[in-house]
Amino acid sequence: MRIQKFEDLLVWQKAINLTIELYAILNTVNDYGYKNQIQRAVISISNNVAEGFERGSDRDFKRFLFISQGSCSEVKSMLHLGLRLNYFSSEQFARLHDGVTEIGRMLFGLINSLSDGYTRKFRGSPSASD
Secondary structure (H helix, E strand, O other): OOOOOHHHOHHHHHHHHHHHHHHHHHHHOOOHHHHHHHHHHHHHHHHHHHHHHOOOOHHHHHHHHHHHHHHHHHHHHHHHHHHHOOOOOHHHHHHHHHHHHHHHHHHHHHHHHOOOOOOOOOOOOOOOOO
């Protein structure tokens, strides 16, 4: 069965859930610069999955998945900073860090499943490699 829309991708769903959780936790943080940076990075994870999925080739999708993976690393770095600034409890940090790590692993697996060519494994017309 082919995945027809990006909303069906588990990695996209988990990235959206992580974003919602992070926004809720940071609701009372008054550090605009910190909040803006980490929120933009966490949103970038799901947005790049969605944008890449809608591109015409696995090669483009893969490129956007690598961007999503970079955003995962940025979020992790910002989580460490937020913990040291006492914006998160250690439990919140662990949950968020585990979530973004899982998403990163899922992205890595999805990247490895894609070809370097112009076939579409997820949607569109069947390719010769199906």
